[in-house]
Amino acid sequence: METMVMSNKQVIFRDYVIGFLSESDLLINSTTVNLKVPAGSMTALVKNLYLSCDPYMRNRMRKPDPSSPATALSFIPGKPISGFGVSKVVDSGHPDYKEGDLLWGAVGWEEYSVITPIPNLHFKIHHTDVPLSHYTGLLGMPGMTAYAGFYEICSPKKGETVFVSAASGAVGQLVGQFAKLMGCYVVGSAGSKEKVDLLKNKFGFDDAFNYKEESDLNAALKRCFPVGIDIYFENVGGPMLDAVILNMRPHGRIAACGMISQYNLQIPEAVYNLWLITYKRICIQGFNTIDYLHKYSEFLEFVLPYLREGKITYVEDVADGLESAPAALVGLFHGKNVGKQLVVVSRDLH
Amino acid sequence: METMVMSNKQVIFRDYVIGFLSESDLLINSTTVNLKVPAGSMTALVKNLYLSCDPYMRNRMRKPDPSSPATALSFIPGKPISGFGVSKVVDSGHPDYKEGDLLWGAVGWEEYSVITPIPNLHFKIHHTDVPLSHYTGLLGMPGMTAYAGFYEICSPKKGETVFVSAASGAVGQLVGQFAKLMGCYVVGSAGSKEKVDLLKNKFGFDDAFNYKEESDLNAALKRCFPVGIDIYFENVGGPMLDAVILNMRPHGRIAACGMISQYNLQIPEAVYNLWLITYKRICIQGFNTIDYLHKYSEFLEFVLPYLREGKITYVEDVADGLESAPAALVGLFHGKNVGKQLVVVSRDLH
Numbered sequence: 001m002e003t004m005v006m007s008n009k010q011v012i013f014r015d016y017v018i019g020f021l022s023e024s025d026l027l028i029n030s031t032t033v034n035l036k037v038p039a040g041s042m043t044a045l046v047k048n049l050y051l052s053c054d055p056y057m058r059n060r061m062r063k064p065d066p067s068s069p070a071t072a073l074s075f076i077p078g079k080p081i082s083g084f085g086v087s088k089v090v091d092s093g094h095p096d097y098k099e100g101d102l103l104w105g106a107v108g109w110e111e112y113s114v115i116t117p118i119p120n121l122h123f124k125i126h127h128t129d130v131p132l133s134h135y136t137g138l139l140g141m142p143g144m145t146a147y148a149g150f151y152e153i154c155s156p157k158k159g160e161t162v163f164v165s166a167a168s169g170a171v172g173q174l175v176g177q178f179a180k181l182m183g184c185y186v187v188g189s190a191g192s193k194e195k196v197d198l199l200k201n202k203f204g205f206d207d208a209f210n211y212k213e214e215s216d217l218n219a220a221l222k223r224c225f226p227v228g229i230d231i232y233f234e235n236v237g238g239p240m241l242d243a244v245i246l247n248m249r250p251h252g253r254i255a256a257c258g259m260i261s262q263y264n265l266q267i268p269e270a271v272y273n274l275w276l277i278t279y280k281r282i283c284i285q286g287f288n289t290i291d292y293l294h295k296y297s298e299f300l301e302f303v304l305p306y307l308r309e310g311k312i313t314y315v316e317d318v319a320d321g322l323e324s325a326p327a328a329l330v331g332l333f334h335g336k337n338v339g340k341q342l343v344v345v346s347r348d349l350h
Numbered sequence: 351m352e353t354m355v356m357s358n359k360q361v362i363f364r365d366y367v368i369g370f371l372s373e374s375d376l377l378i379n380s381t382t383v384n385l386k387v388p389a390g391s392m393t394a395l396v397k398n399l400y401l402s403c404d405p406y407m408r409n410r411m412r413k414p415d416p417s418s419p420a421t422a423l424s425f426i427p428g429k430p431i432s433g434f435g436v437s438k439v440v441d442s443g444h445p446d447y448k449e450g451d452l453l454w455g456a457v458g459w460e461e462y463s464v465i466t467p468i469p470n471l472h473f474k475i476h477h478t479d480v481p482l483s484h485y486t487g488l489l490g491m492p493g494m495t496a497y498a499g500f501y502e503i504c505s506p507k508k509g510e511t512v513f514v515s516a517a518s519g520a521v522g523q524l525v526g527q528f529a530k531l532m533g534c535y536v537v538g539s540a541g542s543k544e545k546v547d548l549l550k551n552k553f554g555f556d557d558a559f560n561y562k563e564e565s566d567l568n569a570a571l572k573r574c575f576p577v578g579i580d581i582y583f584e585n586v587g588g589p590m591l592d593a594v595i596l597n598m599r600p601h602g603r604i605a606a607c608g609m610i611s612q613y614n615l616q617i618p619e620a621v622y623n624l625w626l627i628t629y630k631r632i633c634i635q636g637f638n639t640i641d642y643l644h645k646y647s648e649f650l651e652f653v654l655p656y657l658r659e660g661k662i663t664y665v666e667d668v669a670d671g672l673e674s675a676p677a678a679l680v681g682l683f684h685g686k687n688v689g690k691q692l693v694v695v696s697r698d699l700h
Contacts, residue, residue: 059629237625262625270620275587275609277636279409284634286627 008033009322010080011109016063020264021333025061026081026326033112037093043116044097046087048107049349051322052136053329053341054170057083058263080108086125086135087113088349102128104135109325111345120293127300130307137170137340138307138314139300141289145257146174147299148292153255153285154231158183161225163244165211166235168195168315170340171257173203175233177312180204184231187224189240191335198338202313217243231255234284237262238269245273248282256286264333315339358383359672360430361459366413370614371683375411376431376676383462387443393466394447396437398457399699401672402486403679403691404520407433408613430458436475436485437463438699452478454485459675461695470643477650480657487520487690488657488664489650491639495607496524497649498642503605503635504581508533511575513594515561516585518545518665520690521607523553525583527662530554534581537574539590541685548688552663567593581605584634587612588619595623598632606636614683665689 012027037043060081064074075081089101094117097103105122107113115122125135137143149171150156162179164172167188176199179186187207188199199208207224214220221229221243228249234241237259244254262268277284306312317337319328325343332341362377387393410431414424425431439451444467447453455472457463465472475485487493499521500506512529514522517538526549529536537557538549549558557574564570571579571593578599584591587609594604612618627634656662667687669678675693682691 241624256624256628258628259625268622268625270622271624272618272620274591274606274621274624274634275612275618277634278606278608278638280636281638281641282636284624284627286630286632288628288631291631 004035005032006035006112007031008110008112010111011322011325013061013075013077013079013081015077016074017058017061019266021058021061021330023326023330026329028323028326033114035090035112037091037114039093041093043114044092044094045090046103046107046113046115047090048085048087048109048111048113048345049347050086050133050136051107051109051325051343051345052084052140052142052170053319053325053332053337053343054083054141055258055260055263055332057081057329058333080110082106082108084136084141085109085345086132086140097124101125102132104140109322111322120296123296127304130304133316133318133342133344134307134314136342137316138174138303138312141293142170142340143174143303144292144296144299145289146171146178147302148289148295149233149255149257149287150175150178152292153287154233154253156182156184156231160184160230161228161249162186162231162233163221163225163229164188164205164233164235165240166190166260167205167208168198168203168339169235169337172233172235173198173315173339174312176203176205179231180206181306181311189220189236192338194338195335198315202315211240218246221247228252233257234259236260238271242271242273245271245276245280245282248276248280250280252280252282254282254284256284260333317341319343321345354385355382356385356462357381358460358462360461361672361675363411363425363427363429363431365427366424367408367411369616371408371411371680373676373680376679378673378676383464385440385462387441387464389443391443393464394442394444395440396453396457396463396465397440398435398437398461398463398695399697400436400483400486401457401459401675401693401695402434402490402492402520403669403675403682403687403693404433404491405608405610405613405682407431407679408683430460432456432458434486434491435459435463435695436482436490447474451475452482454490459672461672470646473646477654480654483666483668483692483694484657484664486692487666488524488653488662491643492520492690493524493653494642494646494649495639496521496528497652498639498645499583499605499607499637500525500528502642503637504583504603506532506534506581510534510580511577511599512536512581512583513571513575513579514538514555514583514585515590516540516610517555517558518548518553518689519585519687522583522585523548523665523689524662526553526555529581530556531656531661539570539586542688544688545685548665552665561590568596571597578602583607584609586610588621592621592623595621595626595630595632598626598630600630602630602632604632604634606634610683667691669693671695 085107102125162184168190189211196208199205232254238261435457452475512534518540538555539561546558549555582604588611
């Protein structure tokens, strides 16, 4: 059997994390990998080009709770963490994947991964006139999340008012642009002046505020939404959710995409205003993009023309090299990223 | 113009209520009423027979909040409170209502009310082979609430697991029986041994527990639902909701019918586990029966045969006389009622 052994740097999960994730919870380690898959194998050996930093990954660092199997699958201590990434097939035993194919989907955080391609978890990249890195964001899982979350969960109508938290992030910046395309009034919150400026000047939000500079989130929302909120695209949770409920209009919809402010807390923050959802007939719908990935080609057909025509834009925050991956991931939970956080493992397509 | 003046006892709303409702917030007062409606009027003069005590009424005792118009309309200090009741038309200027007609719908808490009949808020009673008092409960607004909440909001399927809180109450006892008819596994919580016995022995719940005797609601739910909860019919809110979220299965549904444990609190209780709804893809849907009353005749066709065949039963807690109405209403918030709480104003149909 032909072998071609290469060194393979990996981001190793040290142990289950309690409290805030820190860089020291992740180790860079080097091992080796055989670039040829065994004869008869249905696996593919891929070279990772870009890795996606996503907030949900923090929840895979919790100790598994056998009584709550619905939560995300935990990473295994001592093994590399995994997530979504863009990669190139180096060798493949799978008849549908061949050397040189570009993919996006689930891979390890490492230079090379052995994957067993799974429909709706590994997608071939057919359009390369757009930036390849976008398949970690706009054209990948976060894009699908914004698409399914906004159009399927929020049931938006022209003229409705939409609030997006973490609005300059991987998903939020798209939700805001989708909502503007639909003719909604759109306000976003973010954690710095730079991000607020992006929302207003680059993504076309009607208004935006820096939540860190608002002593009263309820008052900030009342100022931006004098008639109330029809749709809340929830990315943060905690006190923001509480203030939003106070400002929701009757029959309002909350798409619970994620609650990043809560993932590192040992005791989640309290929400007090839920009793109002009966009177306001509010729907809070938690969703997971995994349930919508079968719609990916429909989504691509929808979004690619907007991207090519410049009607949708996308901001990425790029960390260089696998060594920078732990800091990039940790930075998500402190709002250090401006736009979609990704890691370049290699720009070498050959 | 013919006049026929009668004395008219009323339950007067003293002033907006802060904290726990007490009997002294309501006064019995006597005034007079003309039993003939003015010529040309579209109103009806009705004699009230039964009044319904409903938890939502507490929220109409809050000071109106102009910034939150979505909440229930507040009662007016110095005026009688109002709610749903069963009454008989004494005189009417409205062509669709005539003397002797029996109605259920919105009336004042008083012996006689002048009403302007409104479609979907005042319903003629055509079936009198069943107890007339049931039109405050099983055959009235609470019945409609259980019907819409369970079948429309919960999307139940045979074999699913269903949890009902305040399960022996006006709505809960019906939801449990509907869920059993559908072939679900049904567990209820209530606040006394007597109520728990009712759930298990009269309403056919598969299991039930007294929440006041459980030091750990999460453990109680785990004991009753080893595989988790598909549907939660929410009547109480607060710590019970928090414990339920921990025990919900993926794609679970929570019908937020009401949160009676929160209505008398100046600061609502905290809920901590909302961040889990994303991972579990839980839907929490607040609803208000007002939005479903156009389905009342469909509901009656559904439920009357079950009632007549004895396949659905209904327990009422009857307070006698308008003087007992304040205590009956206050008692709701302390769980004093066993079954649907109603007040008999008069049993005299003539």
